[in-house]
Amino acid sequence: MNFSKKVCKKIRYERKKRGWSQxxxxxxxxxxxxxxxxxxxxxxxxxxxxxxxxxxxxxxQPYELLQVDDE
Numbered sequence: 615m616n617f618s619k620k621v622c623k624k625i626r627y628e629r630k631k632r633g634w635s636q637x638x639x640x641x642x643x644x645x646x647x648x649x650x651x652x653x654x655x656x657x658x659x660x661x662x663x664x665x666x667x668x669x670x671x672x673x674x675q676p677y678e679l680l681q682v683d684d685e
Contacts, residue, residue, distance in 0.1 A: 619656050620682035621665070626654045628672050628679070643671035 615623075629639050640650035645667070652658045653668075660668075662676070669676040 617682065618659055621679060622653055622656050622660070624679055624682055625668055625672075628674065629654075632672070639671060643667055 629636070634642075636651050636654065637647045640647045643650075649658070653660055653664070665679055666676045669679050672679075
């Protein structure tokens with residue numbers, strides 16, 4: 615699995631761990647539900663700014679989302 619896919623899977627994991635729906639989370643971070651869903655479905659590449667925005671919404675540092683295990 616490539617790095618981008620691992621990061622997107624981690625984003626989804628962290629959101630679900632908190633019990634938030636995609637809609638609730640996307641709204642909270644000011645992102646369209648459609649675009650956020652595309653991120654979690656691994657259909658778009660995300661920018662560093664988007665990683666920072668998502669991390670802030672998860673109360674994490676961006677580097678924490680980028681730390682993924684090698685498989």
